[in-house]
Amino acid sequence: MDPTFAIGVDLGGTNLRIAAVSSGGAILEKITTGTEVVRGRDRVIDEMCATIKALALKHRTTGSLSGIGVGVPGIIDLATGMLRESPNLPGWEDYAVREEIERRLATTVVLENDANAAALGEKWLGVGAAVDDMCLLTLGTGVGGGLVLNGRVWHGMLGMAAELGHIKVEPNGPPCGCGARGCLEQYASALAVKRMAIEAIATGQAPKLARAMDRDSELSSRVVYQMAIEGDEPARAIFRRVGWALGQTLAGLVNIFNLPMYAIGGGVSSAWEAFAPSMFEELERSSYIYRATVAREAAGDKGTSPASRSTVVTRARLGIDAGLIGAARLPMIL
Amino acid sequence: MDPTFAIGVDLGGTNLRIAAVSSGGAILEKITTGTEVVRGRDRVIDEMCATIKALALKHRTTGSLSGIGVGVPGIIDLATGMLRESPNLPGWEDYAVREEIERRLATTVVLENDANAAALGEKWLGVGAAVDDMCLLTLGTGVGGGLVLNGRVWHGMLGMAAELGHIKVEPNGPPCGCGARGCLEQYASALAVKRMAIEAIATGQAPKLARAMDRDSELSSRVVYQMAIEGDEPARAIFRRVGWALGQTLAGLVNIFNLPMYAIGGGVSSAWEAFAPSMFEELERSSYIYRATVAREAAGDKGTSPASRSTVVTRARLGIDAGLIGAARLPMIL
Numbered sequence: 001m002d003p004t005f006a007i008g009v010d011l012g013g014t015n016l017r018i019a020a021v022s023s024g025g026a027i028l029e030k031i032t033t034g035t036e037v038v039r040g041r042d043r044v045i046d047e048m049c050a051t052i053k054a055l056a057l058k059h060r061t062t063g064s065l066s067g068i069g070v071g072v073p074g075i076i077d078l079a080t081g082m083l084r085e086s087p088n089l090p091g092w093e094d095y096a097v098r099e100e101i102e103r104r105l106a107t108t109v110v111l112e113n114d115a116n117a118a119a120l121g122e123k124w125l126g127v128g129a130a131v132d133d134m135c136l137l138t139l140g141t142g143v144g145g146g147l148v149l150n151g152r153v154w155h156g157m158l159g160m161a162a163e164l165g166h167i168k169v170e171p172n173g174p175p176c177g178c179g180a181r182g183c184l185e186q187y188a189s190a191l192a193v194k195r196m197a198i199e200a201i202a203t204g205q206a207p208k209l210a211r212a213m214d215r216d217s218e219l220s221s222r223v224v225y226q227m228a229i230e231g232d233e234p235a236r237a238i239f240r241r242v243g244w245a246l247g248q249t250l251a252g253l254v255n256i257f258n259l260p261m262y263a264i265g266g267g268v269s270s271a272w273e274a275f276a277p278s279m280f281e282e283l284e285r286s287s288y289i290y291r292a293t294v295a296r297e298a299a300g301d302k303g304t305s306p307a308s309r310s311t312v313v314t315r316a317r318l319g320i321d322a323g324l325i326g327a328a329r330l331p332m333i334l
Numbered sequence: 335m336d337p338t339f340a341i342g343v344d345l346g347g348t349n350l351r352i353a354a355v356s357s358g359g360a361i362l363e364k365i366t367t368g369t370e371v372v373r374g375r376d377r378v379i380d381e382m383c384a385t386i387k388a389l390a391l392k393h394r395t396t397g398s399l400s401g402i403g404v405g406v407p408g409i410i411d412l413a414t415g416m417l418r419e420s421p422n423l424p425g426w427e428d429y430a431v432r433e434e435i436e437r438r439l440a441t442t443v444v445l446e447n448d449a450n451a452a453a454l455g456e457k458w459l460g461v462g463a464a465v466d467d468m469c470l471l472t473l474g475t476g477v478g479g480g481l482v483l484n485g486r487v488w489h490g491m492l493g494m495a496a497e498l499g500h501i502k503v504e505p506n507g508p509p510c511g512c513g514a515r516g517c518l519e520q521y522a523s524a525l526a527v528k529r530m531a532i533e534a535i536a537t538g539q540a541p542k543l544a545r546a547m548d549r550d551s552e553l554s555s556r557v558v559y560q561m562a563i564e565g566d567e568p569a570r571a572i573f574r575r576v577g578w579a580l581g582q583t584l585a586g587l588v589n590i591f592n593l594p595m596y597a598i599g600g601g602v603s604s605a606w607e608a609f610a611p612s613m614f615e616e617l618e619r620s621s622y623i624y625r626a627t628v629a630r631e632a633a634g635d636k637g638t639s640p641a642s643r644s645t646v647v648t649r650a651r652l653g654i655d656a657g658l659i660g661a662a663r664l665p666m667i668l
Contacts, residue, residue: 075623075626084626085622085626133490133491145590147590149483149488154483154591155592156467156591156592156593157467157592157593157594158592158627159592160592160623160626160627161590161591161592162590163589163590163622163623164589164590166589166621166622166623167586167589167590168582168585168586168620169505170505171503171504171582178622179619179620179622179625180585180619180620180621180622181620248502248505251502251514252501252502252586253590255497255498255500255501256479256481256495256496256497256498256501256587256590257488257490257495258489258490258491258492258493258494258495258497259490259491260491285513285514286502286513286514286515287500287514288419288497288500288512288513288514289409289494289497289500291513292409292418292419292494293492293494
């Protein structure tokens with residue numbers, strides 16, 4: 001068989017990233033530019049398509065182009081290729097993204113939600129390479145989710161599945177942009193960490209966080225993590241809460257899916273050391289399926305049969321490239 | 335093709351039900367006996383196998399026997415065919431159910447969790463006949479769950495998936511037998527309705543419920559439902575809570591799966607009129623995917639394409655036969 005490659009696009013609210021990836025999983029070239037959403041969606045699509053064309057031309061000596069996959073933030077209607085909701089791409093709602101791209105490139109493209117694409121990327125070349133099924137939680141500005149079942153993205157009937165950031169953690173928790181209260185996103189996203197830091201400062205019991213906020217009113221979740229690592233108790237408490245919410249959500253997902261792997265990626269996953277202990281504690285308390293499968297492993301019942309597999313909860317591996325790699329994978333498994 | 339039939343078994347903690355079902359979905363014969371778990375598991379298996387043999391012999395003129403499916407309560411390890419947990423079949427834990435049945439019948443059988451079998455039954459001949467994917471919640475003594483994805487039962491890696499009764503509704507809710515707190519089962523099962531009735535009586539604010547309890551200390555969820563229908567406010571409040579918990583759980587499932595259908599069966603589903611209004615209210619509040627798909631239908635966007643389908647939440651249709659029919663279906667779709 002001739003070697004082939006695909007082009008993957010990760011269209012984010014801040015960056016537009018495009019890569020040529022070989023069918024064997026080698027990243028041939030990676031291009032990152034700003035999305036400049038302010039210039040309008042047509043300009044962004046124009047630039048994207050020009051870069052795709054240039055990449056396709058440049059790498060045609062490598063092999064034939066098997067297809068183009070595009071990951072976009074927001075809720076996609078797969079049948080129509082329209083964005084239904086896209087908080088990070090203002091003005092793109094009900095925009096026929098796929099049609100516009102296909103018209104400019106004069107070829108078909110595969111559209112996918114960015115978190116689903118990231119799950120597919122981790123399944124292909126990342127932490128899930130050895131399993132058929134996995135679930136990915138992406139802790140970024142918000143919380144995204146992706147499900148790969150039997151090696152393929154689980155879309156649901158319209159492509160709106162795996163909105164895992166909107167699984168409820170507390171019935172009367174903080175209000176969420178989705179209209180509900182107490183969603184996972186309100187506990188485990190970068191914005192949630194920042195909100196909890198502001199709440200802690202407001203109690204007057206978090207002097208170090210308050211000083212950090214004085215220095216930089218744009219206090220980031222990374223700064224809060226740094227303080228947690230240095231032993232600041234209010235900062236540690238925030239990440240215990242992140243872990244508790246993740247543990248509860250994972251417990252539900254384990255009881256629902258009984259998958260071999262649940263991975264956690266996104267920027268906030270860098271704070272793994274700070275939230276993982278309380279996450280595992282809550283997961284163990286709240287899921288008897290998790291306890292049963294972990295006990296199984298502890299009892300030495302491992303080996304080569306699928307039945308001996310344990311439930312693995314772990315960090316994702318591909319970082320910001322997960323969505324890009326997954327997008328390139330899309331046309332390969334059509 | 336020659337006509338074939340299969341034999342389905344629904345092995346419950348109280349009743350043993352066995353049926354011969356044609357490949358076209360006609361129930362040829364149905365036999366119900368008591369399970370008599372007190373006489374021990376070997377006796378139950380003996381009786382089951384004798385009945386299966388008699389049915390197979392009797393209906394051999396109908397066509398050839400395509401296989402035998404057995405639905406059992408509890409958590410099954412599919413690879414080994416052992417019951418891992420079986421609260422309704424005391425003493426059956428770590429019993430090699432499938433092996434014992436296969437030894438007596440000298441043929442292979444397909445083992446399945448009873449709630450999964452019920453979901454498959456509803457998918458085949460019941461409320462889900464027109465969809466490929468559905469989720470079933472069974473509100474009985476406990477709350478069971480079954481997932482049919484792409485026309486097949488979703489098992490997860492060990493067969494322990496779809497433990498939907500143990501999705502968390504309230505982090506600090508009532509303790510559950512599974513070791514967690516606030517599981518759906520603590521709000522939407524027959525036992526939960528009874529517990530909430532006892533709690534209401536204890537407040538001194540539920541005189542009618544108290545009198546019903548005086549008449550019969552084994553107060554059933556059906557009596558509480560009857561009182562709700564007659565307008566007793568404390569009884570109505572109990573079913574509003576059932577609906578609220580179901581609505582929350584369904585909101586999570588809709589956000590996770592984006593399926594075309596979620597059905598509710600089991601004895602407590604008879605109280606649909608009493609819990610459905612608060613269930614839909616909470617579902618609408620807590621799932622933007624539900625709102626998006628229902629709004630879509632309201633806007634007249636229906637038709638023949640899958641993309642126009644709405645999220646349907648409805649009562650199951652097959653009653654206590656769902657598990658039996660689903661068990662018979664198992665060998666047909668192997």
